[in-house]
Amino acid sequence: MKRRFARTAAALCVMIFLSGLLAACEAHGPSGVVPGDGPDDPSGPSGEQTIYSFANGCYTLQSDSGYVALDASGADYTLSDDASKAVAFTMRPTALGSYLLMSGYRRAAGERGSKSLLGIRDPGGEFLDAAGNFIGEVGNLIAGVGDITAIVLDPLAPGGGIIREGGEVIGGVGGGIGGIDIDPSLAMVNEANDLAVWNLLPASNRRFSLTSAITGQRLAASHGILALTSATTAGIDTEFKLAPTQGCAAYPEVDTNAQLIDKRGPAIYLRDVPLFAKSAGASQIGAHDLYGYVDGHSHITAYEFIGGRVNYGDPFHKFGVDHALDDCEVNHGPQGILGIVETVTSGFNPVHETKGWPSFNFWPRHDSLQHHQSYYKWIERSYLGGLRLLVNHYTGNEILCQLNPQKQNDCHFEVNWRLQAQRLREMQDYIDAQNGGPGKGWFRIVTSPADARRVIESGKLAVVQGIEISKIFDCGEFLDVPECTREQIVERLDAAYAAGIRHIFPIHKFDNAFGGVVPDEALGIGTILYAGNVAETGHPIEFEACPESFGDDSATRPDSANPLGIIDQLLRQLEYINGQLSQAMPIPPLAPSSEHGLCNKRGITELGQFFVQELMRRRMFIEVDHSSLGVIDRILELAENNGYPGLISSHDWLYSEQLLDRLAASGGMIGRFASSRSGWVDRLIKVEDRPARHRVAGVVGTGLATDVNGIASLPGNSGAADTPLYPFTSVDGRVRFDRQVTGDHVFDLYDGRGVSHYGMYPDQIADMQLHTDDRTPAQVDQALRELFSSAEVYLRLWEATEAWKQ
Template identity: 50%
Template sequence: MANLARRRLLVSAVFTSSLLLLSACGGDGGDSSPAVNQNSEQPPGAGNSAPPAPPGQTTNAYAYENTRFAFANGCYSLQADGLYVSEPTGGQYGVTANASDAARFTMRPTELGSYLMMSDFSREDTQVGQFELLGISDPAGEFLDTGGHFIGELSYLVSGLGDTVNLVLDPILPLGGILRQLGESLDFAGGQLGNVDVLPRLAAVDRPNDLAVWKLNKHEGTDQYTMTSAVTGLLLGTSQEGLTLTSPSLRNASNTFTFTEAEGCTEYPEAGLNLEVADNRGPAIYLKEVDRFKGIKGIDNDDIFGYVDTHSHISAYEFIGGRINYGAPFHKFGVTHALENCEVAHGPWGTTGFLELVTSGTGPHDTQGWPTFNDWPRYNSLQHHQSYYRWLERAHYSGMKILVNHLVHNEVLCGINPQKQNDCDPMEAILLQIQRMYEMQNYIDAQHGGPGEGWFQIVTSPAQAREVIGEGKMAVVLGIEMSKVMRCGEFMGVPECTAQDIVERLDQLYQLGVRNMFPVHKFDNAFGGHLPDLSSGVGIGAVLYGGNLLETGHLVEFEECPEGTEYVGDETDQNADMQAFGILDQLLFQIDYLGDRFPETPEELKALDPRQGTGHLCNRRGLTDLGDFLIQELVRRKMMIETDHISRKAAARILDITEKLGYPVINSHGGWGGTEALRDRIAAQGGITASFGGVRENWVDRLVQDGNRPRPDDQKVGPFGGAGFASDVNGIAQLANNPGSAEDEVRLYPFTSVDGRVIFHKQKTGDREFGLYDGRGVAHYGLYPDQIADMMLHSDRPKELIDDAVNQLFTSAEAYLRMWERIENAPL
């Protein structure tokens, strides 16, 4: 090992500058687009055909035909200078002059313009699957971590490639001979270190990794491409002896490839959509296209058919420092990496995943994800990702036209997260999640053939949203829900930011596409008081009361609720029981923030609640002067304002300000918005109110209630007000746990979408079929289509009430856009 270390130092010293240049030359010269994952298991009867196209799109859209993006998920053979890359023998790909002996590659994008070249995938030998990919081997495990990311020394890797590298460099870098000699000098008894082969080589590798990623560049004016190793920057080439890697400065016929469409490729492993588009017109985009809405007075030609999820947390896998919510909505190497095994975060059998133990209440769990998913995801498994992008796509097919993703963070909780890997600074945490959302968009674009071609598109205006939806895609809105918004906390009543800070940080977020914001979340901050006064749940008000002490240094001060915000009769906050012990609240009990000064149990903390025996009291803190300033700045930028989690006094003040301007606001997730009177007032000003997606009768009642709140005439869609729902997925809150039986399942599947154009079967990811009645409920986002169908089929409410609920849900996308347009048209 000492000799190996010395040789590494020698090679590194000689070649650092030249290899940096090689890597730079190997860039794709185009998009700086991130990486991550896609493809599909087919619904019954679909065979090995391509996955169904997103609504209104064709698979591998042809806007980028004959470009480096157009090969996405296709089957191709490749040849250069008359030689084809042939199937591997003895772990090595070769070359052949015979086209019939050419290897057939599934070209799986890792990002825009970059691909894994897969010639086979088998599940016979191992539980998680065996890949056969064109790449560079890592025989001694020197260059890659367990996730397949390159962590080695670039110069050592290239020199170790030995005779597979054809580096006769041009005059400015005459180092080819020296490099070859040093590569060969790493022979160590025939390339062995003990009994381990240490020499990397072009090979068939068995797992996706950075050394198997190839960047394509089109040779202008031709249908030929170079293939550049994403790590080394070297060009793949052919010779009579086999495959080579060559300096990019030496491009010629031997390393310029032509791709020929082939048949019989193995599909890249992926979560299934498990649906059939039964109507050749594709799923409906407009209300006028759906039978149940035809002939209804007041529906215009461009009114959108579909629903909105007003409150989700797709990017929460990076929140409070990361490694809390295991899994990801995408991964450059696919579902086998995005949802693999949570042991890396939760420990063996989940025994160190204390948040999962606390929030699910189910004890240790089987950590294996893909392909068996023995234990997770489940409706109440709150520390496992539930919004993988293919699951979202399935919901899109059922009519989800708008998804609002709230970037989420809590600095206090991040600080005590022992596994954190991300910056706890509030702005840095949000900027990272924004980056991840654009990476996700680009990744999905890559799967569908080029920039802007995917079904997942981040939008920044209602006009852009209508355009995206009109193209059959889903409009994604970025919002922010966090306790210390823009670093604007307060301690002992002293703000931690200035008006100038607010302007600069708001400008930055706006430029990055954020259009929605909660001024307050969970704790008091520089903008106002929070909402600690839910009426049900085990001491939830006391939980937030204690948490506020930790964040701000002071207790919450209570007073009688302001006129117009008090409870009426037996009214209670919707969803409070379901939301009472979310992740933030549970943590306050599980971690000893303040030593002996912090109560150890909910009961002890509840005893400190000053509201005991006094009825419903409200936070005395309303909107501060900086809070007033923030609202004015949000209005000036025409951004959407969320009124959940804020004190009733502050919410009433926001409504006073915005009412005079004809400027709607939003209550996006039910009971966290205060009282029914406040929610009615939001609707009356043209705003949106939404409740959590529930179960059967409960969901029917909420949709009917929210959809029929009083609204201005110009906010109506025909006779309907429109009521979306809040998933709060990954937020972290339980999703719905459906009742049901085997008979219910037989009765439900297969089912047809509300527009009558898509047939859904049970969703399958890996080996696991997910239904609603197996004890897992809405285990992941891809089961919301099933949940809607279950509500329609199994609810015991009268048919006219169910019909009203469905109409409210599927006019909610239009209602949301009209609300956003009202904001844009509001006079300053």
């Protein structure tokens, strides 16, 4: 109880501190580049249609009672005996085997647009929320729309109308009060929602039943009426033939703006790429050495972190891009005033334009940190540009989640990482659905190097799961008392491994039961995290001057060393706070400045050493970034003493050239943040100066770290284009890229937004090739070989880690 009270009091102090600080201071169809991007032929390998094979195709619906057609008004659906009047439906998957049936799509520039969909109308707003999710009672809905089996043919009705036993006319006509329609009915609806989703069920004679995803009722046809039924009854048709046709409207989607110019498809092997085949190391290339780069550090599921309403936007959405990337006002409030993280990290600009699709007037941009930047079609564009491996880290921060007033998810990370893992699997299934069925998508989650090689060789992207969290497996500490036991660590680590997790950060952002953290000196975020550490642990980060060997000429970051006296410690705390404030405003120094920066004096704990040994025992990747100097030194020592190769510094958060040398010498791998032009060339080729154990085609292989959606900026604008960039060709020479278009917005690397989203990395690579500044062509080629051999280097490291014996 005392600990809980102390932590609550600390959190309150943090809130007060932070509040004071803040006070101070048109539609495009599928690209068709990747096989299975919406099949023209809905048949499977045996020629048989499946419930998955209609994805994004154009079809008519025919039953023995007639064709589904538009009525005389064109504003509703009916049955017709005339095949020429059959309406053409775009079959847009919402999930595997589930579809929206769209007969029209209209929008003007700058407008979201209106769809015509076969569904159940909700005129009274009783069954759907504003986002189109079903919120009503299924029984009430079924009672409202009725059942075609409960009707009889009344010969006395005008025209022999079909009515319910109670005398109420059915078939798309609801009840009303005062001329206002209030009852649900089968009808044309103008926006995607749960009541317009249909599940396909195989029936007889190459026909299918369509069932409402919500009511479970089947689409039924009889006597010129289209309605719903809960039972199969003689005289009522519930089986439909889906016949390919033409003239469908394209469902709104993002184009990759990439065209395949080589019938072989994007390159798979190094030997097939001139950059490698003509290099000095060509003789060292193996027959199955893979071409492409690894993004070793991404957060494509971070839309669910810190309560689920910090970032806006989804990497996919069952209803499409106009729902995934719509308007961030729902999270960030009018003019974005609730986007506190964006406010702090963008120079305290308190407002931003919230509208996304289709105009995207403000976001995404490289430094807009609360807007999703990895929509799945943008990731596909990067795949076409050479991305072959993607490591997705589930991330979050419980204390920041608790302080965040807006949230819809559980702050407990043992719950939240599982939600993020579920979302990643749903994303894989969604991409499969768009491409014709299970396993047919280009996005595949893998759990072993053999699995990853198989996926990449089949022309797909391999996705690996990791965790980067401040209090992993609930192993925090408060006033130096651990909050977990060895038994709990083993149990939770086993659960994560069983779920496919292969990368682990022992420490991230805060001190925890395993050891000390590297404090973040970035303006705003650094201050928030420094204060958050107090709330989480009950104590501030304990600083001392970094040793002379720490850091390099590009950055000096805090890390670890020896204890200080109380007076010295107070001065170090003052120095850190002064350093934060001086980034925001010119203020005189309040304390002597340490020559080599400030380091966290906390090293690894006994529990931390146990955790590292357990990670080694499971042959998992140990991520050393974010850990203090003392923690990393001990992890490297344990790995060196045991010959363990599975160490990674995935995203430039180590800040010690000496430690990077040791990491490379031990067989570990390094990932670097993308930069621009000569800066990126230098960062990529710098690895050649290290005593690395693994080499492919004569180079070490350096991975890319995007940190996308992880409250980290993507690369900024490269400057003016001295030579026109667009169109450009991929490094393997097999794909031609033009400016990427999302909705009405044309993204150009030189539009001031830089790498505004994940799909712009091919552009950034092409810019590095074209604008060499004062770097030689040989240096640029070497940088490209470093990057595009990194997928093979990563897999060799993974294979060596799996083969390690204690």
